[in-house]
Amino acid sequence: MSVIKCEDLSFAYGTQRVLEGVSFHIEKGEKIGIIGLNGSGKSTLLRLMIGLLKAESGTMHVLGMPVQRENLKALHRRVGYVFQNVDEQLFMPTVYDDIAFGLKGTASADTVKESVESILKRFHIMHLRDKAPFQLSGGEKRAVAIATVMVMAPEIVLMDEPTEGLDARMRRKMTAFVKASPETFVISSHDSAFIRDICHRVIVLKTGHLIRIDTPEVLFNDFDFLEANELI
Amino acid sequence: MIFKSIFNRFRRVHSGIRLVLMVIWLIAVVQTKPEHLHYLIFWMLLQLPHMSVEPKKWGRQMLMAEPFLLFVGLSYLFVYRAPATYYHLTLTEGIWAFIALLLRGNLAVMGITAFVNAISMEGLADGMRWLKVPETFVLIMMQTYRYIGLMVQKVHQMTTAYCLRSGGKTGVHLDAWGSFPGQLLLLSLKQAEATHEAMMLRGYNPAASYIGISKIQISDLTDAIIWLLLFAAVPFVL
Ligand SMILES: Nc1ncnc2c1ncn2[C@@H]1O[C@H](COP(=O)(O)OP(=O)(O)OP(=O)(O)O)[C@@H](O)[C@H]1O
Ligand SMILES: [Mg+2]
Numbered sequence: 001m002s003v004i005k006c007e008d009l010s011f012a013y014g015t016q017r018v019l020e021g022v023s024f025h026i027e028k029g030e031k032i033g034i035i036g037l038n039g040s041g042k043s044t045l046l047r048l049m050i051g052l053l054k055a056e057s058g059t060m061h062v063l064g065m066p067v068q069r070e071n072l073k074a075l076h077r078r079v080g081y082v083f084q085n086v087d088e089q090l091f092m093p094t095v096y097d098d099i100a101f102g103l104k105g106t107a108s109a110d111t112v113k114e115s116v117e118s119i120l121k122r123f124h125i126m127h128l129r130d131k132a133p134f135q136l137s138g139g140e141k142r143a144v145a146i147a148t149v150m151v152m153a154p155e156i157v158l159m160d161e162p163t164e165g166l167d168a169r170m171r172r173k174m175t176a177f178v179k180a181s182p183e184t185f186v187i188s189s190h191d192s193a194f195i196r197d198i199c200h201r202v203i204v205l206k207t208g209h210l211i212r213i214d215t216p217e218v219l220f221n222d223f224d225f226l227e228a229n230e231l232i
Numbered sequence: 233m234i235f236k237s238i239f240n241r242f243r244r245v246h247s248g249i250r251l252v253l254m255v256i257w258l259i260a261v262v263q264t265k266p267e268h269l270h271y272l273i274f275w276m277l278l279q280l281p282h283m284s285v286e287p288k289k290w291g292r293q294m295l296m297a298e299p300f301l302l303f304v305g306l307s308y309l310f311v312y313r314a315p316a317t318y319y320h321l322t323l324t325e326g327i328w329a330f331i332a333l334l335l336r337g338n339l340a341v342m343g344i345t346a347f348v349n350a351i352s353m354e355g356l357a358d359g360m361r362w363l364k365v366p367e368t369f370v371l372i373m374m375q376t377y378r379y380i381g382l383m384v385q386k387v388h389q390m391t392t393a394y395c396l397r398s399g400g401k402t403g404v405h406l407d408a409w410g411s412f413p414g415q416l417l418l419l420s421l422k423q424a425e426a427t428h429e430a431m432m433l434r435g436y437n438p439a440a441s442y443i444g445i446s447k448i449q450i451s452d453l454t455d456a457i458i459w460l461l462l463f464a465a466v467p468f469v470l
């Protein structure tokens with residue numbers, strides 16, 4: 001069953017064409033990587049999936065719903081999004097409050113506390129519980145940002161550059177975490193080793209066009225293609 | 233000793249109540265007429281218990297308002313030239329208006345800095361929530377405020393980057409200054425927008441409460457009433 005269906009999608013910021021005629025399907029439980037040069041439209045594509053941007057033409061369906069205003073509330077409950085810039089994602093006074101934010105009003109205070117503490121343990125960030133998010137190190141912020149999204153048990157997780165700024169240990173943890181999660185993941189990244197490790201298929205964007213979609217085994221061994229598109 | 237205990241007592245007053253007191257105080261200060269300027273001195277004394285920062289820091293913050301006050305005030309000097317007499321002293325209307333503006337302006341700034349310094353941003357948020365300011369607004373304001381710290385860093389980075397590239401000359405050339413504030417404004421707008429998006433994406437529900445609101449104690453009310461009585465007594469006593 002396809003959980004994300006994108007058909008002939010185009011988008012422009014003002015007069016600048018950023019995506020053009022992009023089509024693909026993503027199946028439930030798949031881990032999909034998006035790679036491409038800086039400015040190729042990876043972040044834009046993710047933002048279109050969650051409705052932060054509106055397509056100019058073409059359609060985007062997520063979990064069977066067209067990504068449109070009236071579905072956004074339902075979509076945001078079921079789809080998580082980790083920002084490329086973590087400073088934009090965290091906004092509450094403490095790490096605990098930030099992680100609890102999405103759960104407030106949906107569950108009792110005790111349940112919220114339980115869920116938050118279990119996610120803090122799972123991400124090994126219990127010691128950051130009462131710190132202010134903006135005082136954390138880059139990698140710590142990243143871990144907290146992912147926790148704020150995962151605590152809501154999303155069916156689909158969109159992540160923009162999740163390994164940026166992580167040390168080897170954190171990166172290994174992240175790899176293990178994504179691999180072990182049953183959810184559908186769509187991950188934009190410049191970290192080809194990471195993408196190769198965790199993804200079932202990889203989408204390649206080039207100046208707004210989807211030029212290839214393939215398994216990492218095939219793609220990352222096609223040196224002619226990688227070289228021709230400056231991906232290595 | 234006794235002063236210290238008064239100070240500490242006032243610093244514990246509920247931030248919502250203090251916010252109300254500050255607004256009353258500001259309105260009174262700003263509306264003071266030139267013939268009542270001496271009230272300001274006594275009102276200033278009443279503001280003292282609310283202060284908690286060392287005078288140096290406080291003075292520096294007030295200095296930032298000075299160019300603006302002077303700029304507005306100087307224009308009065310040229311516009312209003314008719315003679316006016318207050319406190320048995322005959323000057324022009326413009327000079328009196330200038331003096332009044334400086335006094336009132338500085339006092340207003342003083343009140344705000346004292347208030348902001350004495351209660352934390354969290355306290356202010358608490359006070360605003362108590363006054364039923366919409367939570368969305370309070371959350372975004374807090375985030376943007378925190379971002380100011382990042383903005384200051386950004387300015388530092390921008391100036392450092394500039395200086396490194398300008399061959400060791402210190403300071404930023406005047407030409408470059410024009411675009412700096414604009415950049416910062418755009419950055420903070422972008423931050424406010426991003427925060428709003430981040431909230432929406434995590435299913436922000438305006439009906440749920442995210443920031444706790446602290447309760448008011450009887451002592452908060454009595455302290456506030458005493459302060460208000462002292463404040464209101466000034467025009468009668470003088
Ligand atoms: N808010 C915006 N307004 C105008 N143009 C934008 C905006 N955001 C992105 N762009 C432009 O759209 C293009 C695609 O940007 P996008 O962020 O999707 O790239 P990306 O593939 O994620 O790049 P990176 O690898 O550097 O993160 C870029 O050329 C960028 O300059
Ligand atoms: Mg990007």
